[in-house]
Amino acid sequence: MYASAAFFGVLVIFAVFLSFRKGGLILITSPAENTGRIRVVATFFPLYDFARVVGKDKIELSLLFTQTPEVASFAPGDIQKISQADIVIKNGLGLEPVLDDLLAASDNKGVTVVDTSAGVRLLDSAEPEEHKGADPHIWLSPHNAMVQVSAIHDALVAADPANAAFYQNNAMIYIEELRQLDRAIESDIAxxxxxxxxxxxxxxxxxxxxxxxxxxxxxxxxxxxxxxxxxxxxxxxxxxxxxxxxxxxxxxxxxxxxxxxxxxxxxxxxxxxxxxxxxxxxxxxxxxxxxxxxxxxxxxx
Missing domain, CATH: 3.40.50.1980 (Nitrogenase molybdenum iron protein domain)
Known part of the structure; x- marks a missing residue:
């Protein structure tokens, strides 16, 4: 009985795992369970939180980096997240330097990558010459966070138009909370x-x-x-x-x-x-x- 159970377990493992080679790296990924929800990956915590508020239970959300994204490395498990994603939400502006490698390694050609920096008025970076470009720390202004939330809303509506009103309502409520935060900070700092x-x-x-x-x-x-x-x-x-x-x-x-x-x-x-x-x-x-x-x-x- 135990031998049969073990053999069945081996068959299940072979049935649910897919092994493929990319750039010399052998990756083992398991197919995502089909929940009917949009699979969304956010690169770091603020974007994860924005997506969580807008998408709520209509999306299947995961967080890519638990370290500071500027210095984060990646593991095969991160590649699996990207491989199974419908949408990847990034900050952009070079904040997530390993993300392009992750996207290439995943071989997920159908994923939508949302750059939430689009539409933000940018400042030049104050970091050393090798890191020059636009300053990527846009989310620390709630005013910019509103732009990022809007970009996430637009991506969810495009991917799941049947729930457009749901996403719109959540985004409107949250953007108003961000406006209130913006006013509170301005008032106190004055x-x-x-x-x-x-x-x-x-x-x-x-x-x-x-x-x-x-x-x-x-x-x-x-x-x-x-x-x-x-x-x-x-x-x-x-x-x-x-x-x-x-x-x-x-x-x-x-x-x-x-x-x-x-x-x-x-x-x-x-x-x-x-x-x-x-x-x-x-x-x-x-x-x-x-x-x-x-x-x-x-x-x-």
Whole structure:
């Protein structure tokens, strides 16, 4: 009996798994269960949350990167997600550098890739020369997030016109919530006594421009890349020249460099989240943005 069950299990495995070779890599993917829902992959947490709010139970949603997308690597399981997707939602502007490799490796010719940066007024990147281009951190302005939500709405309607009214209603409600968040941030920041700040990496320029703040320096020119002693010396000089009393770390990276600078200059450390990661079980874009606002109010009022 047990031998028969084991043999049946082997047959099932061979029936449900498809092995194929792409660029020398052997990938094993299992066919997606046909739920009748659109299969959507969002590259990182904010886009996942936007799609979750607009699509709700009409879509089958998965998150691609749980790390900061600028430095994320990928595994065969990520290729499987792309292979089975109807829609892939990306930020664009080079934020997800491994995504093109994933799309090529998946061999999914029918997937729709949605670039949510289309229509956003862009700023030039402040990162080093090898990462030049438009600044990709558009989602940290709720005003830009509205554009991204609209792009997701349009893609879902195009893929599933039978539920167009459902997606439209959800998007309209959420965009109004984003407008309320935008107004709340603007109102609170208008009362700040300080305008200059030092971020951990150059993620907050859209936010700063929208609300009249000034990101005068960043601790790391590119996330995950150790800054040179000369660069840190320039940051310290800027902090002294501007009289900044606080400095921001990020939850995705070690605060070691921030702690050293803060200790040497007598600065207070706060944590400001670029919302490049999040826990889908407990976090939302709105809650994380409100938490950032609370941090800024404590640090800069």
């Amino acid at each position: 009362r700040f006594s300080r305008r200059d700040f030092v971020a951990f990496h150059s993620a907050f320029r859209y936010f700063a421009e929208r609300y009249g703040l000034r990101q005068v320096a960043v601790i790391e020119e590119f996330p995950g890349k150790e800054p040179s002693p000369r660069y840190i010396a320039d940051v310290i000089r800027t902090i002294r020249d501007t009289g900044i009393a606080t400095i921001f770390a990020e939850p995705q990276f070690s605060p070691r460099i921030v702690e050293v600078i803060a200790h040497d200059l007598g600065l207070k450390i706060y944590t400001l989240d670029p919302i490049e990661t999040g826990d889908p079980a407990k976090d939302s874009y709105l809650s994380l943005m409100r938490r950032n606002l609370d941090v800024l109010k404590e640090a800069m009022q």
